[in-house]
Amino acid sequence: MTILQALNAYYGRMAERGEVEAPGFSREKISFVIELSEDGEPLAVLDLREAKGKKAVPRLLGVPAAVKRTAGIQPNLFWDKTAYVLGRTAGEGKRTALEHAAFKARHLELVAGSNDAGLKALGRFLEAWDPARFDAGPFTPEMLDANVVFRLKGELGFLHERPAAKALLAGPPAAGEAQVSCLVTGQKAAPQRLHPSIKGVDGAQSSGAALVSFNLDAFTSYGKEQGDNAPTSQEAAFRYGEALNRLLDRAAAGNRIKIGDATVVFWADASGVGEASAAAAEEVIFSLFEPPSDEAEAAKVRDALTLLAKGRPTADAFPKVEPGTRFHVLGLAPNAARLSVRFWLTDDFSAFVERLAEHHAHLSIEPVPWRTPPSIQRLLVKTTALQEKFDNIPPSLAGELARAVLSGTPYPRSWLAATIGRLRAGDDPGSGWHAAAIKAVLARDKAVRRRARGKDGAGPEPTYDTQIPEDPPVSLDRENPSEAYQLGRLFAAMETAQYLALGRVNATIRDRYFGAASATPASVFPLLLRGVQNHLGKLRKERKGGWLEREIEEITNRLPGHLPRALKLEAQGRFVLGYYHQRRGQSAAPAAAAEIEAIAAAADTNGED
Incomplete structure (x- = not known):
């Protein structure tokens, strides 16, 4: 479709559901209604705006469909801004007189010969109207450049809603x-x-x-x-x-989310399954796209994802959605006066849900750096955006990532590159967000390759991580065969040794060497290994850090005799993963936790930053 x-x-x-306008009408922002007598005299101006905080915002009303003003002067029917309707504008208004003349001529021609009291009143108003009349009551300066409509005194409906007006709008078929x-x-x-x-x-x-x-x-x-x-x-x-x-429409945001520069809308097809199933499907997808902040609601999302991760049918997790419900997702991005389609995906509801569940499974990491499952937008701002500002998310990456999540294809390699780039620029690799993103990219690639090979036993060659056949670990894996992973563990252990020996310092080895150590280990680790011996010697004298010395020895025994000159991008990702796991997992032992907490307490007592 x-x-x-x-x-x-x-x-x-x-x-x-009665939520849309009839053909020939559209919902537009209307601020004021001019009340006319049957003789066409303006009796009152009623403010239709609604209070929103400290501001008054226009009301959305169903009016004759707006004309598309690509060029020239074209009036809307029975409504428009004051430049067209009243010949007055707040600005310089070089074309205001021409715009008003066009509105007047079009409507006088339209209502000519009508016997309807409301349409006759509009004609009389336009024939007698002088733009200078705006300076007197009931008109006010705040009306300028706002959209206005008309109604007849004593009636609640607007002129364009009268049966005679609708008949004129329909018009005879063109010969x-x-x-x-x-x-x-x-x-x-x-x-x-x-x-x-x-x-x-x-x-x-x-x-x-x-x-x-x-x-x-x-x-x-x-x-x-x-x-x-x-x-x-x-x-x-x-x-x-x-x-x-x-x-x-932002006011009805239940089917609308933002991912980078893309505005994404989604909806279900109710044919064959009914409105209730379609509405339930949309609610589920929204909660998976934008997990709720409320703890109780977030727990429901986590429970549903857990069921799907165990291989349970979608119907078990979401019983309100009928099997066979079709679902559509459309991503749009601005492109001057046109729109770009970032992606268009249509599939069974269960397919989308299973892919979103797989996405969250690939992101899983211990310890978890978030309270609720993160949205795609939040993932990108945490892992790729300078100063964690939404405007700094790489534009094309947002659409590529959303498409990969919803279609089950490999995540864009540019996400891996951008995430590692942010770590080189100074982002904290211990936050867990970057490690989770990297782990997801590597895990997804393995899963896609595994599915492709499972069809006939001979799928495509690996696309990213070609050296390590194992899936990236969720938590600390001391026996992981990846050299890059073990180097990341070693770097975290050496950073801890510096912290235990010197306390908080202005620039740690992470601040100075993390990027170089993850990219070119052979040029950096010899220097770091000499430095860590000094730190361990100091700890021995203080009878501390025995657990850490054993940890470093265990890691170095797993490394080959020579260090790699350079690590590929995927291996750098495994380095980050090993660093995060070691840093978070090494303090699990009571002795380690006590020593680390004692250093932190001493630093706080001395007033250090």
């Missing part, structure tokens, strides 16, 4: 209008020349951007213009545009 077909179907589901086979529905209908503007994608134009457009010759073929290049009926274009805009 294509993106537009899935959105077209979702519109039907929302229409059944001789060409009929095409719609690519979305397959039915014969009039084509949509300009596709709807899509709003709500972070970073895109606030006025909306195009998901489908043909604004350059390079995008056209066979001499066709604009929408004729991919014929879509007017109704289908409206339906998919309305559905996508509603999914992207």
Whole structure:
């Protein structure tokens, strides 16, 4: 199923719930309503805005669909900003007079001959209106540049909601209008020349951007213009545009998340399974994408992931979702006046859930550095973003990682490179976030290769970590055969020796040598090994650190006689993993924990940082 077909179907589901506008209408931000007498006299201006904190924000109302102002002056019907409706704007307004004239002429032509009291009142208002009249009551300066609608005195509905107005909006069918086979529905209908503007994608134009457009010759073929290049009926274009805009609405964020520069929306197909199953599926996916901060709710997510990790069916973990429920995920990114599709994935609900569960299983590490399972966005900001700012997440990496998580393919190698790059730049390798990300990349690669080879016994060659056949360990693995892993353990042990011997210092060996030690061990470890002997000698005199000396000896006995000149990127990842496991696991023994805590307490007593 294509993106537009899935959105077209979702519109039907929302229409059944009464959550979308009818064809020809859209939800727009409206701030004020001008109340007219039957003679067209403006009697009052009512503020429709809603309080949000200390601000008053426009209300979203269903109005005749907004025109797409790609160029020139085009008024909306029965509503618009004050420049069009009243001929007044807060700015310089070079085109304000022309905009108002266009609004006036279009509506006078539209309502001419109508016997409806409301439409006649609008016509009389526009015929008599002078923009200078805005300086008197009931108009106020805060109306300028806001969107306004009309209503007749004594009525609650707006002019555009009157049956006569709706009949005018529908209009007679155009004589001789060409009929095409719609690519979305397959039915014969009039084509949509300009596709709807899509709003709500972070970073895109606030006025909306195009998901489908043909604004350059390079995008056209066979001499066709604009929408004729991919014929879509007017109704289908409206339906998919309305559905996508509603999914992207920040006020209804249950189907919308942010991953890097990509705005991701997702929804279930209710056909064949019912609304309850589809809604439950969306709730589950959202909780797996964005695990709740509430401890009780987070525990439910962890329990469900645990069941799936044990191989239990999806129905056992999520009984409210009917088997066979289809699910769609769409990632969009800004691209000037257009939108880029970062990814489009459609599959069975159980397939997505199992892949998300596998993702969290590959991230598992001990000790766990988080309280609740992390979202993709949080993972990226913790492991790849400078100063842990969301704006610093590498743009393309977010989409690549999300696609890998949802499709079960290997994680992007750029995630591994960016994570190790942040450690070289000074991020703390003991936080656990970087180690978990690295462990996930290595574990996923092993799992994908194992699945590929399991089909016929001869799958593709390894893509990343070709030397070590074992999966990366979850917790401290003293017998791990990876030389890089053991070097990471040794570095952590030497850092601990420095800490026990000298206490807190301005620059530890981690601050000075971590990046070089993980990349070029042969050039750094001889220097570090000489230094650690001095630290161990000091500890012997103080009758401390015996456990640590035995730990270092145990690690060095597992290393070959010569150190590698350089480690590949994947081996550097195993170095980080060994460092984290050793640093967190070595203090498990009571004697080790007591000595480390005593040094920390002494440092705090002396007022050290």
